[in-house]
Amino acid sequence: MAAHRCGLSLVFILIFSSLACHSSCDSLENANEDTEEKQSVSDTPREVNSDGSIAAEDLNERRGRSTDAELDRRDGTRTSEALTPAAAARDEFQEELVIRPLHSGDIYASFQFRTLWDTDFLQEGQKVSHYRLFPKSLGQVLSKFSVRELHISFTQGFWRTMQWGQPFIPSPPGAELWVWFHDTVSDVDGNWKELTNVLSGIFCASLNFIDLTNTVQPSASFKPLGLGNATDHRFLRYATLPREIVCTENLTPWKKLLPCGSKAGLAVLLKSEKLFHSSFHSQAVHIRPVCQDEQCTSKAWELRQTLNVVFDLYTAGQGKKEWSLFKMFSRTLTEACPLATSSKVYVDITDNPEGELFELSPATPLLSQAVVLGDRRTYSVFDLTRAETFGQLRSLNLLLRWKGDGGEMLRPLLHAERYVAGFGLQTGEIHTVIYNNHPYRAFPVLLMDSVPWYLQLYIHTLTVTSKSRDNKPSYIHYQPAKDRHRPHLLEMLIQLPPHSMTEVTVQFERALLKWTEYTPDPNHGFYVGSSVVSALVPSMVAMNTNFTQDQPLFSSFVPVKEESSYFVRVYTEPLLVNLPTPDFSMPYNVICLTCTVVAVGYGSFYNLLTRTFQVDEPSLPLAKRLANLIRRIRGVPLLT
């Protein structure tokens, strides 16, 4: 039965993909004309999909959703307009995997899944209950909390920029969440609190530990990446949990958000036992409003799920410079996700034009060039929607075999690191070192630091030095912490001279906390989230500022405003800081002993206040008293 269905689905995939290609070409060429035709064209794949390729429970769900839609249609004309088949059918799903062999012998694999949802549910009075490809759980969250943009990432391990270059989408160790709310929201903090709790449930993560004590509102570092140029940072919330540990329980709900789940397409590679046996693992969800086409006539919601993983040469690769999909993921690719309009695997062969560095098999005639992170890269492309990609074995197992030693990698132009200096548990100093490796261009960077309240920063000790000279930041935004309410936020705009190292230092004092405020392992230390360095780095080649639908996903995440520079965000290491601890075993003793001293004070004052002084007549010795007794009888004067 399963085989039958599989075969059937393959046929449908073919039909579907050809039609989808057709329709997307259409929309590119004549964007505004003749919706009639598009309706009929794009209607077909929808029916095809719901017929066969999806599992039975999906069908049931879909049926449920369509009754929802019918109900809504009766509600109002506006809603029903949005839910006509034409509108719903413009939802789109793309998946892609980029493999970049690193010079260290490690391998970097980056998955991106993009779901476009053609609706504008933040409009006044519109209720959306029809979900096709977009996950309903997220859609409801977005509309309930009036979220404009949401970025969440879970990362295990630290991205080594100096060894591996820049990642496509950077993320700090632990969990990071930043959200732009719609400017109609009145109680942003309330929404934020509820949102973090809901997301915590959706992703099985400890996001509920995000509260006001680790939330900041950066004024310049985090601009919206989607449509609309909101600048009022009152609607932005940013929080990191550097201690968050990412594991299978976070991956499973993340995979469930994909239209095909982990059953088909690239997502079959995402087996947790391999993914977490790596030196770096990062999964993220980015939701933002984007333009549907070049003229931006209609808006759509984009859900971008990314997963980046770096497999280590020695632990995962057993020291052999030989990688294959099977070795990395213990799976091979057999099909694209049937719902995807495009499904591609890119292998970075820029450093290997003649095949002298490594050998890639099977060979592919398709090549693609993209300008990404200020560099023109060449990729071999494997299009999974084509049957010939899979060859006769009906499976694709990419093989990369290194021939010699890897050459020198181009040093990343921007790089940052951070550490704590000082000894003892009283004070310390945070050092942030930012490197500009550009040979002749200076450029400004925005440095953002969010430090928990129990490290009291002294902003007057802030020094910024480049090339052993004072480098005064041209913009400083500092918000001091409030004990138990708010962390420190420090944002600076620093001009980095060419080919230089800039050091930012600031002193802090460690607070003694209440004994209930320590973590269960207090002597492990407290984490301080990564600093964020955001910059427009001068590009070596002209960046592509044109917006096109068919750009590879990895090169189209951050909008490019000008040709001469590209946006980079670098996260430094999180810090682990020890705090002085009280003795947790003796609250009773302390209460008793302190109260004793107070009572001694009280007692002695009480004594002073109530004591009266009287002249005390000294009593006579016994012999004199006896003598007096006799004298009294004799009637002679008494002795004194």
Place this chain on the structure above:
Amino acid sequence: MAAPLTLLLIVAVTIRAVLFRSSWAELISERVEVVSPLNAWKRVVEGLALLDLGVSPYSGDVFHETPFMIYLFHFVVDYAEIVFMVTDGITAVALYLSIQTYNKNVFRKQKYALESDRYPADCLELLRSPKEMFYIPLKVAMFYLLNPFTILSCVAKSTCGLNNAIIALFILCTLKGSALLSGILLALATYQSIYPLTLFAPALLFFLQRLYIPVNLRRSSFWFFTLQYAFIYVGSLVVITGLSFFLLGSWDFIPSVYGFIFSVPDLTPNIGLFWYFFAEMFEHFRLFFICVFQINVFFYTIPLSIKLKEHPVFLIFMQIAIISIFKSYPTVGDVALYMAFLPAWSHLYRFLRNIFLVSCVLLACSALFPVLWHLWIYAGSANSNFYYAITLLFNFGQVKSLNLISHFT
């Protein structure tokens, strides 16, 4: 008498100037015994830096000085060392003059009593001769200026020295009989650190005694003067607070200064009793014990005023000592102020028991503070209990010494 005092001032200033220039200054200004979150110089500088950045210094939890302090140091921040040395000098001179005045009063009373033959014959050896009283003011000034606690406090540039100066001037004005200045200075001291509020009662008692008004609730003259003095005090307090509001344009400083003093949110170790107690406190008892401990500071005023209404100057001393023992963020600068008064009660020493023991305890504790701090914070071979034990013992010693003196008045 002026020559020895001048000499003393020169010696004191020299010691401070040398220490300011030495590498010790940095070390001393970090000591938790010398500076507290309320009066650390580092935090004053931080407050000024925040002001320069356009951020209200009270928006964070680092700065807890009053608005007057910001404006004072806004102008003299570059001459801070001189300001602190001068302040110490002023305090010492004020104490010198106050004790001189006090001694004159005591001596006059004693003379009247002698003339009217009120002393029993066997008490004559207890009478105080002008010769032995002659050097007491100088000793007081010396106890203040050359006390290591004062020197440390000054070298650390703790603003505690300024508060001490205000209190010393208040005592001087009170003993000189100027109710107006005394009320204003008391209001200023209260504004600075709230606790000197309890000095209202002894000051009032002193004025009543000086004007021969009996403390009698049915006498209109008593009420007239009490209300007059209270009006001066409350009026100047309102004016000072209002002025601070106009300086900053917000009331933020009220929770940030007085809320901080009362609710004890910062548990940085110091020589007091609060920090470890509230670090180890069970959460649901916290409010109760904060109330108990704060009431404890103010509570002694009433019974002590009743008991010591004949000795208002001694009552002032007692109140200052109680404040410095039981306040929420005490430093050695506070201890130094009440210790300066000890020579004034030197005629009591012959009655004191255990004086050797108590002074040994205080000396040993002062030496052990840095040692145990080092073992806990830097060496890691001790834990917080060691430092806590020393604070307990130090406070116990202070309570005992106060007790000894008060019993024989």
